[in-house]
Amino acid sequence: MKKLISLKVNGKLYEVAVSPNQTLVDFLRNELDLIGTKKGCEVGDCGTCTVLMDGRPVNSCLVLAVQANGREIQTIEGLESPEGLHPIQKAFVDKGAIQCGFCTPGMILTAKSLLEKNPTPDRDEIRKAISGNLCRCTGYQKIVDAIEAASAEMSKRQ
CATH class of the missing domain: 1.10.150.120 ([2Fe-2S]-binding domain)
Incomplete structure (x- = not known):
């Protein structure tokens, strides 16, 4: 059974239904098509899936999407501005x-x-x-x- 969550990703608010066992990295890549977040070891050792959750780095392979409910997530796609590269x-x-x-x-x-x-x-x-x-x-x-x-x-x- 899917669970409804609300979160901000790169400044944009999303209200979506997610599976309780879906990881944040899979949600970002598969549901939002934010493929800058990489999948590496999938056990939290490599850091390739790092995103910022409320400004702090987290391994998104270890965070369930439901745990991001009410949070602000920033991916690499959210870093560039109209002026160019950060x-x-x-x-x-x-x-x-x-x-x-x-x-x-x-x-x-x-x-x-x-x-x-x-x-x-x-x-x-x-x-x-x-x-x-x-x-x-x-x-x-x-x-x-x-x-x-x-x-x-x-x-x-x-």
Whole structure:
């Protein structure tokens, strides 16, 4: 039996009926066609499915869609603005922190949450924040560089 939920995704309100066992990642990808949220390990180890729930990073493979009732969800698709790429997205491109791109949406959303709480993190704080997001391509150095560059750019804008 489906359950009616109400949630905001990328600023848009949805009222939908979902199966009680449907994960948030499956809901986002299959019902809303927001395929920027990736499915990786499906057990919460890799972080590729990271989205922001009420501003905090969560593994959407571990959250049931019904648990998102009344919550605000942000996916990578909700980050870009009419002005273009978000400074974190731009920094990832500029610093070469994107190779295969599979981990990128989760990394960027985790970085966004970090920079909202701590606008000027040091490299160790950045590494700790992204420790739940695995990357097999870049070796993390360029990702840390990108988050550091985004921090500097975002600080200039305020």
